[in-house]
Structure formats: structure tokens, C-alpha cells
Amino acid sequence: xxxxxxxRWLGLTLGTLAAVxxxxxxxxxxxxVQQAWQAPAAAGSLPVATLVERVTRNVPDVEEIRRLPxxxxxxxxxxxxxxxxxxxxxVDGRVLGAWEPSALPRWVKNLHRSLLLGDAGRWGAAxxxxxxGALCVSALVLLLRRMGxxxxxxxxxxxxxxxxxHVVAGRVVLAVxxxxxxxxxxxxxxxxxxxxxxxxxxxxxxVVTGVPDRPGAQxxxxxxxAVKDLRKLTFPGxxxxxxxxxxxxxxxxxxxxxxxxxxxxxxxxTVAQRVNxxxxxxxxxxxxxxxxxxxxxxxxxxxxxxxxxxxIWWQARRQTPQMSxxxxxxxxxxxxxxxxxxxxxxxxxxTLHNALSESGHRVHSxxxxxxxxxxxxxxxxxxxxxxGEGQAPAHASQALSHIAKLDAKAVPVTVLGFGDRxxxxxxxxxxxxxxxxxxxxxxxxxxxxCIHQQSGQQFARWxxxxxxxLGETLVLEHVPRVPSTVQLMLxxxxxxxDAFEAPTAILRFAWPAQSLGARLRGHGLARFAAGDLVGIVxxxxxxPRYYSLASGVExxxxxxxxxxxxxxxxxxHLLGLQVGDRVTAFIRSNPGFALPRTRRPVxxxxxxxxxxxxxxxxxxxDRRSPMHLYFGGRDPARDAYFGPxxxxxxxxxRLATLKTVFSRxxxxxxxxxxxxxxxxxxVRDLVxxxxxxxxxGSRVMAxxxxxxxxxxxxxxxxxxxxxxxxxxxxxxVF
Numbered sequence: 142x143x144x145x146x147x148x149r150w151l152g153l154t155l156g157t158l159a160a161v162x163x164x165x166x167x168x169x170x171x172x173x174v175q176q177a178w179q180a181p182a183a184a185g186s187l188p189v190a191t192l193v194e195r196v197t198r199n200v201p202d203v204e205e206i207r208r209l210p211x212x213x214x215x216x217x218x219x220x221x222x223x224x225x226x227x228x229x230x231x232v233d234g235r236v237l238g239a240w241e242p243s244a245l246p247r248w249v250k251n252l253h254r255s256l257l258l259g260d261a262g263r264w265g266a267a268x269x270x271x272x273x274g275a276l277c278v279s280a281l282v283l284l285l286r287r288m289g290x291x292x293x294x295x296x297x298x299x300x301x302x303x304x305x306x307h308v309v310a311g312r313v314v315l316a317v318x319x320x321x322x323x324x325x326x327x328x329x330x331x332x333x334x335x336x337x338x339x340x341x342x343x344x345x346x347x348v349v350t351g352v353p354d355r356p357g358a359q360x361x362x363x364x365x366x367a368v369k370d371l372r373k374l375t376f377p378g379x380x381x382x383x384x385x386x387x388x389x390x391x392x393x394x395x396x397x398x399x400x401x402x403x404x405x406x407x408x409x410x411t412v413a414q415r416v417n418x419x420x421x422x423x424x425x426x427x428x429x430x431x432x433x434x435x436x437x438x439x440x441x442x443x444x445x446x447x448x449x450x451x452x453i454w455w456q457a458r459r460q461t462p463q464m465s466x467x468x469x470x471x472x473x474x475x476x477x478x479x480x481x482x483x484x485x486x487x488x489x490x491x492t493l494h495n496a497l498s499e500s501g502h503r504v505h506s507x508x509x510x511x512x513x514x515x516x517x518x519x520x521x522x523x524x525x526x527x528x529g530e531g532q533a534p535a536h537a538s539q540a541l542s543h544i545a546k547l548d549a550k551a552v553p554v555t556v557l558g559f560g561d562r563x564x565x566x567x568x569x570x571x572x573x574x575x576x577x578x579x580x581x582x583x584x585x586x587x588x589x590x591c592i593h594q595q596s597g598q599q600f601a602r603w604x605x606x607x608x609x610x611l612g613e614t615l616v617l618e619h620v621p622r623v624p625s626t627v628q629l630m631l632x633x634x635x636x637x638x639d640a641f642e643a644p645t646a647i648l649r650f651a652w653p654a655q656s657l658g659a660r661l662r663g664h665g666l667a668r669f670a671a672g673d674l675v676g677i678v679x680x681x682x683x684x685p686r687y688y689s690l691a692s693g694v695e696x697x698x699x700x701x702x703x704x705x706x707x708x709x710x711x712x713x714h715l716l717g718l719q720v721g722d723r724v725t726a727f728i729r730s731n732p733g734f735a736l737p738r739t740r741r742p743v744x745x746x747x748x749x750x751x752x753x754x755x756x757x758x759x760x761x762x763d764r765r766s767p768m769h770l771y772f773g774g775r776d777p778a779r780d781a782y783f784g785p786x787x788x789x790x791x792x793x794x795r796l797a798t799l800k801t802v803f804s805r806x807x808x809x810x811x812x813x814x815x816x817x818x819x820x821x822x823x824v825r826d827l828v829x830x831x832x833x834x835x836x837x838g839s840r841v842m843a844x845x846x847x848x849x850x851x852x853x854x855x856x857x858x859x860x861x862x863x864x865x866x867x868x869x870x871x872x873x874v875f
Contacts, residue, residue, distance in 0.1 A: 163443025170437030182212025183231035185369030194358035195234030473505035531569030549582035671757020686711035751838030
């Protein structure tokens, strides 16, 4: 069973109980804070003998002095026949007021410690603590895998809102939760009798010699004992002449003769006692109220983990289709194996599965970890997504090593990768898988192909090549599962009818606010920022078209830049809209391109409609970070998109510098690559200052920018690939 499966099923089965213990633990953490505020703490260096002298001067018939974990001093005494407990001021022994045990409802403690089930509940609570430990270990493994190792543990988190909450909260409190589960198990060991803490109390008596009791202030053992080490001092009873003083400290327990003041017996604390004492402090925070606050927040976070984990599980379940028409493995002539982290790759697998079945094949689809062939197998296809920093999806983490051990057969195995070119490890797992298969001697029907951002068009083109290779009629029309959509109303448009080759327009739509539930599900238009994508579903089509956003949720509108594409169903629909018309849309996050909040320089490079998300970054640059834009067009009179806005943002300080080039006019400066090369020294200086780089435009333009920057940055021994690994460079290409 994989680490992800362990983490998921422990969370789903025992997560509710863990949340209950976390919430009750957060409530109980308030107790040490309350204690710390109720009474002054005694000076740690104050001798216990001095404290005894001050207390006995003010409080008659003292039976016991107790130092609370908070440092406050409580005295137990009698007033006539009535027992009483009082806070005292350790400075002068003056009574400050009555002391009462914690006012927290006892049932909260019982619920936390034993689930209100007595001894059986204590065993149950210990089991939940053990589960929490296993959850923490599996969470650490998954966190390191997701983030790409210890060095990248603090990198920006990508994913849905629920995933980001789950991961960020884990980075903050995982160590604390691991510690609380360990200390809970330590405390449970003594509570359940698995470990013995106390030694047998010795039979010691004061020796009656006829001399009067020695005052506590004169006892040598108490003079040499600091209050900071005291836990409890019990006075000898007045009715028993052989009774002794009993002093309990963190180091052990001692019995003192009431007449001579000699230490009769000293029992040092056992290792088990010391370990348990530390476990109590670390688990409850009773000796450090600031730590108790941390524990309270960590306890409350368990509910956050449970809720976000349930949302993540539900999202994955909804995204993973049940394969219909799955032929048994032994009877299938075509096998499809899938490695998918979020479930979307299974949708492509189902499309391929259906198309091959319609072509007369018996097809079996299964997760990649089940990779094998049978006597009936004639073709194998592997659809593999890449997770994190080039790793396999969690469920297929051992698939590569498994395949490397298999003897190759004559059956062709064709690999199709899925990933995002934003990341330097684009389709790295699919590449590694393909290399392993070829090294082991497996043939391939088609060379490795990598699909960018789940492109249905690219998948269809691969289907054409597959049909030719098989010599069959095969059409792969993949219709991705569209999230919940909303209706957006067009409120403004700015047209560029004379733009080269095709008309273009900047379209602005009203933004409909949505509920927290929509945000958690990752659907609709809950939370978005410039650089994210809006999916537009045109009438008569189930396939959305994605456009980069030039606005964020703070702007109160959704803005995109649309260029007419030859035969483009969606662009034709959008450019035909009039103010007041509506479109069907949803948001898809684009975390790899998002711009972090920073005061470092930002270098923006865009061409044509690719300037849209860059304009959005500048629009929301409220911190006035130094942003530098290189914008390329063809003719300033035709396609200077966002021109007036850029000039206004320059004046407002949202944009530090603007360099424009136009390729179709005399002395226009050529392309953005030419401008970057001309400003090589300035670009190097910005990058040396830690600049973040974002590039948006056509794939040809982005490739040219990469080559130019590699050349410009060579004196710094830097490259675009290096900047990508440091998450300082990202591109959005089309």
C-alpha cells in the first residue's frame, strides 16, 4: 500500500475521532494560559525555606504548599474545620484569593482522555494518538514528495484551495502534531499501566526526641532548594508526632525529620518519571503558556486538516471516472495503464479506451502499478502524468522499479505523457518511463508524445498518428469534464478591428461573487488572480477554450484579450458578443504562472495578446514593486493592446519601465528578443537582483526569449533552466 493510500484511509476512517481530540485539546490548552494570568509566579531562585517562612507568617494551619506549573503558589490550609486553598503572593506570603481547579468542564477532559468511555476509551484515545503519528509520518513523506524535497519545502504551493490549505497548514504545524501524538502515547503508557512511574514509598518516621519541631524556615534541605524546582511541600501533621516533611521536586522526592531537619530518605526520579514529566509539559503546555497557545492552534488545525482532506478526497473521487466496458485482463488484446495524480488523465484513458473498443479491440484499462502483459496482449498504451518535481503520481510510485525488473516482450508499449511546460520537469516521469521501457527492450508503436496542459487538440493529433500506425479508423475526441460553470455578462469591450490577420478585442465581464463551498470545490469563479485561466464553453460545444486573465478577484471583473482564430468556434462567439450578452465560464487556476507577492524586481515579457496576464500583474501592483515590461506587437496603430492603461500605470508607479517593439513598421525595433538583447546589461542587473521573470505569448516567441536570455545571462552563469528550478521563471504559451 502506498503512502498516499495509508494517509487517505487513516484520515477517512479515524479522522473524525482525531478531529474530536484536536478540538478538545485546543479547549484544554486554554487552562495553562488562564493559570498564568491568575497569580504572580514565584521568583525561580527564591529558596523554599524563605517561601515557607513568608507563608506561615500569613496563613495559619498550613498543610501543603504547591507550586503550579504556571509558577503560581497555592497554599492548602484549614480555617477551623473548613479546608481552603488560596493563591499567595510569593513576595510576602500575602493571600491573594481563593484557588479553584480548572473551570473547564470535566467532560471535556474525559472526552479528550478517554472519549467518555472509561478504560476502554483510554485505549481508544491511545489508538487515535497512534493513528495521528502514522498520519504525521505519511504526511511528511507526501509533503516532501509534493514539494520536491527538503530544499523546496518552503516553495509556493500549487493546487486547489483545499489542497493549498492542507499543504500549507501541514508545513506549519506538522512537527507540533507529530510531537503531540508521541507525547500522548508516552502519557498513555503510564495511564494504562504499561509503564510504572512511582517507586514504592519508604516507611520513614521522624524520631521523637522531646525537642520541639524545627521551623520549616530553618530546614537545611529547604534552604538549598530553589522554588523553581519545587512541586509540592507537605507539612508534618500536628496530630502525628512521627510524621515527616515531604518535599517533591522535578528531581525526586524526599522525607525530612521534623525535629532534626535531616533528610531521612531521598528517592531520585526514575527515567520513566522524567520522560513522562517532559511529555506532560510538551503535550499540555502547563508550564509554558505561550507553548500552550501553540498547542491550542495545532489542535484546532486538526479540524482544518480533516475538512480539507475530505474535500480533496471528494474532488479526486469525482475526477476519477469508473472505466466502462473494461474487458478482463486475460482476454484483452489492448491494455491501457494509467498514472494520474488528480484523476484527469483517466478521462483521456476512457476516450482512448472507447475509441479502441469501437474499432473492434478488447480493451482493459488499469492503474500503472498493475503493469503486465498476457498471451492475448497485442498493444500496450501507458498514459502517465508527472507529479511534483518530476515524480510519479503517488499510486504509481513503485511502478518504474517494477517495470525495470520485468523481462521485455515483443508487445509494443507506447507512452503518452501529460504535464505542464511551465515546470522544468515537464513530463519527466513519462520520459523516465519511456527510457526504462526502451532500455529493457520493449518496442514502441509510436515515439513518446507529451501533452501540454491536457490539450484536447494535441491529444486528437496524437490519435491521428495512432490511427495511421494501427492502420485503422480511430478518432480521439476527448471532452474534458467541465467544472461547475457560471454565467458572465459582458459589460465593456475595446475593439482592435485592424489588428494584423485577425480582429482582436479586450472583453470585460461582470464578476459574480460565490460561496465558500464553491471555493473549496475549486469550481466556478470563486477566487482568481491575473494569470489564471478562464474556460469559456461556447454554444454547441462541450469543449472549453482557455484564456489568460488580465484581472483578479480584487478588480471586481473578469477581463481577457481575444484574437479571432481561423475557424475558431469560441473566438468567433466571443468577438460576436454585445454588451449585456452572457457566456458560460469557469476558472482554472494556473499556479505555475502566478506572480508571488514580492518587492523584488519583476521582468515581464509579452507579445500580442500574451500581454493580457502581464497587464493584470501590473494592474494589481499595489505594493509598487519594480515591474519592467517588454511588449512586442506588429504595428502600434493596430495592436498596442492595453496601451492607455500601460501609460497610466507608468504614471502611477505600478509599472517602472516600458519597452515596446513592433515588427511590421520601419524602425519598430523588431521583436522582444531584440529588445532584450539590446538591454542585455540592464537585464543581467535585474536578474542579479533576484528578478522574477514571466513570459507570455506564442510558443515561437517564448523559445526565442529563452534562447536570448540564455545568451544574456551566460556571464552570470545562469540560464532559463536554472531560473525555472528556483521558481523565478515561468511562461504561459499558446
